[in-house]
Amino acid sequence: MLEVSDLRKSFGRLTVVDGVSTTVAGGECLGVMGPNGAGKSTLFDLLAGATPVDGGTIRLDGRDVTGLPPEIRVQAGIARAFQIPKPFPTLSVREHLVLAASAGQGLRGAALAGQVDEALERTGLGDKAGRTGRELRLLDRKRLELAKALASGPRVLLLDEISGGLTEHEVHALVDLIRGLKSPGLAILWIEHIAHALKAASDRILMLHLGRKVIEDIPDTVTRDPRVRELYLGQAHHA
Amino acid sequence: MRPGILLAVAVVALVLLPFGADRGMLFLASEILVVVALSQAWNLLAGYGGLLSPGHHGFVGIGGYALYVLTRDLPVHPYMAIPLAGIVTAVLGFLLAPILFRLREVYFAVGMWVAAEIFRIVVMRWDYTGGAAGLPLAAARSLNREWMGASAYWLALAVALGATALVWALMRSNFGLRLRALKDDELAARSIGVAPHRVRLAVFVLSVALTGMAGAVSFLSALFITPVAAFDINWMVTIVFVTIIGGIGRISGPFLGAALYFVLRETLAFSSSWYLVALGATAVLVMLVMPGGLAGALDRLLSRKSTMETQP
Ligand SMILES: Nc1ncnc2c1ncn2[C@@H]1O[C@H](COP(=O)(O)OP(=O)(O)O)[C@@H](O)[C@H]1O
Numbered sequence: 001m002l003e004v005s006d007l008r009k010s011f012g013r014l015t016v017v018d019g020v021s022t023t024v025a026g027g028e029c030l031g032v033m034g035p036n037g038a039g040k041s042t043l044f045d046l047l048a049g050a051t052p053v054d055g056g057t058i059r060l061d062g063r064d065v066t067g068l069p070p071e072i073r074v075q076a077g078i079a080r081a082f083q084i085p086k087p088f089p090t091l092s093v094r095e096h097l098v099l100a101a102s103a104g105q106g107l108r109g110a111a112l113a114g115q116v117d118e119a120l121e122r123t124g125l126g127d128k129a130g131r132t133g134r135e136l137r138l139l140d141r142k143r144l145e146l147a148k149a150l151a152s153g154p155r156v157l158l159l160d161e162i163s164g165g166l167t168e169h170e171v172h173a174l175v176d177l178i179r180g181l182k183s184p185g186l187a188i189l190w191i192e193h194i195a196h197a198l199k200a201a202s203d204r205i206l207m208l209h210l211g212r213k214v215i216e217d218i219p220d221t222v223t224r225d226p227r228v229r230e231l232y233l234g235q236a237h238h239a
Numbered sequence: 240m241r242p243g244i245l246l247a248v249a250v251v252a253l254v255l256l257p258f259g260a261d262r263g264m265l266f267l268a269s270e271i272l273v274v275v276a277l278s279q280a281w282n283l284l285a286g287y288g289g290l291l292s293p294g295h296h297g298f299v300g301i302g303g304y305a306l307y308v309l310t311r312d313l314p315v316h317p318y319m320a321i322p323l324a325g326i327v328t329a330v331l332g333f334l335l336a337p338i339l340f341r342l343r344e345v346y347f348a349v350g351m352w353v354a355a356e357i358f359r360i361v362v363m364r365w366d367y368t369g370g371a372a373g374l375p376l377a378a379a380r381s382l383n384r385e386w387m388g389a390s391a392y393w394l395a396l397a398v399a400l401g402a403t404a405l406v407w408a409l410m411r412s413n414f415g416l417r418l419r420a421l422k423d424d425e426l427a428a429r430s431i432g433v434a435p436h437r438v439r440l441a442v443f444v445l446s447v448a449l450t451g452m453a454g455a456v457s458f459l460s461a462l463f464i465t466p467v468a469a470f471d472i473n474w475m476v477t478i479v480f481v482t483i484i485g486g487i488g489r490i491s492g493p494f495l496g497a498a499l500y501f502v503l504r505e506t507l508a509f510s511s512s513w514y515l516v517a518l519g520a521t522a523v524l525v526m527l528v529m530p531g532g533l534a535g536a537l538d539r540l541l542s543r544k545s546t547m548e549t550q551p
């Protein structure tokens with residue numbers, strides 16, 4: 001589904017993504033870990049087209065999408081939930097999703113309404129459909145990020161730290177939600193710091209450090225890897 | 240249902256106005272409606288689309304000239320030429336858009352200004368458009384003199400109400416959602432599939448088309464057009480003043496702003512040098528005291544009244 005090869009990005013002299021390659025197939029969830037500043041969000045910026053790449057290619061179902069602007073990538077099926085939510089202050093929650101389903105996937109009428117309702121229900125925003133973006137609390141803004149991405153009919157779903165602020169119980173619900181999303185037509189990439197949640201939902205985990213891939217393997221192998229324990233889990237224990 | 244009835248009564252009263260008003264009043268009313276239409280068109284682009292254009296007077300002039308040239312060279316009735324003038328300005332806007340949209344922010348504004356200047360210079364130098372001397376309305380014969388004032392008024396009313404209805408319907412449509420989303424946060428909008436260029440191109444073309452039609456209506460009853468009058472910068476001053484005073488990005492803004500503008504103009508009878516100073520001072524004052532313009536102040540007043548009513 002998604003093939004990434006030798007992706008590079010620098011800001012001035014700082015290399016933030018340094019030759020990252022991976023593939024994610026339909027039905028798979030790739031967990032992405034790494035300390036703060038590792039380049040995880042920037043990697044998603046490149047995949048979603050928010051920032052142009054300095055090198056490398058991104059293919060979706062074999063089609064090269066590396067040079068396409070973000071709106072065309074969404075229409076092609078690469079949807080993204082931002083780490084820092086970007087709600088539209090004056091639009092209602094439902095309007096956000098109507099827009100995502102119509103502009104992102106070209107849906108109309110009953111198909112559109114169905115997709116919007118499903119995204120509302122999946123993310124638990126049903127009773128807040130009439131609220132405007134401005135009125136939402138952080139937690140609901142995070143949910144709205146996920147709902148927007150779902151409503152745009154994704155083939156590749158990029159989730160960037162969507163569990164921030166959730167209780168232990170809610171994190172479990174989120175893991176169930178992501179597992180429930182898995183289907184042959186969808187590839188998921190999920191950036192998260194909560195190791196057990198990522199382990200529970202992912203088929204593989206990719207560890208990023210200073211823009212480079214440290215390891216990419218099945219969750220058990222990755223979490224047992226000494227480099228990972230030192231870099232990331234160790235750091236998490238100190239925090 | 241009550242606002243709906245009120246609106247219907249107001250529209251009927253406006254339609255019937257020519258039967259109860261003298262020529263001078265009718266002329267003034269037409270002028271006001273043209274300004275409402277122009278302000279609505281500019282507000283669509285600036286208030287909803289987020290693109291500030293200081294060059295819309297160029298399209299007022301093109302609309303006016305389109306009416307004069309079309310009715311001179313083709314067998315079209317002047318009234319029919321008004322929507323055609325809208326099409327002419329729309330096509331011109333569509334052709335210019337790729338250049339203008341390559342320029343962002345302040346450069347778009349400069350580009351619009353330059354475009355308006357170029358329109359004026361070309362029209363002034365070109366024999367086909369009558370040069371600096373201007374053109375008479377060749378089709379004046381086909382107009383009924385007795386109903387001339389009333390017809391011009393009805394056309395102005397149609398364009399003003401049509402522009403308002405269009406903005407109203409647009410903002411309730413899926414297209415309106417795209418526009419609002421882009422204005423709120425462009426990256427977030429693009430990240431759910433909204434194509435910014437297509438949306439901006441559409442509002443731009445609509446805005447200049449409405450501007451051209453309003454320009455054509457405005458010059459119809461003059462029976463003569465000159466480059467100086469058609470491309471007068473005062474159009475722009477009036478449009479910006481009315482829109483800002485009325486409340487940018489609000490559909491009632493152009494009506495409230497035009498009302499205040501004409502009250503000021505008619506009662507204070509400024510000498511021309513103090514006129515601009517007074518307009519500028521009023522605009523700055525309104526921006527400082529009422530950021531949402533008259534429409535915003537009215538909203539706050541009404542909502543305060545309704546909260547007082549619900550809280551005994
Ligand atoms: N637009 C930018 N300009 C300059 N530096 C940036 C920009 N975006 C991110 N960075 C830098 O790139 C590094 C990686 O950031 P990011 O991808 O957000 O990391 P992560 O999501 O893994 O925490 C950080 O050092 C950050 O300061």
Ligand SMILES: [Mg+2]
Nearest residue numbers: 040041042083
């Ligand atoms: Mg990040």
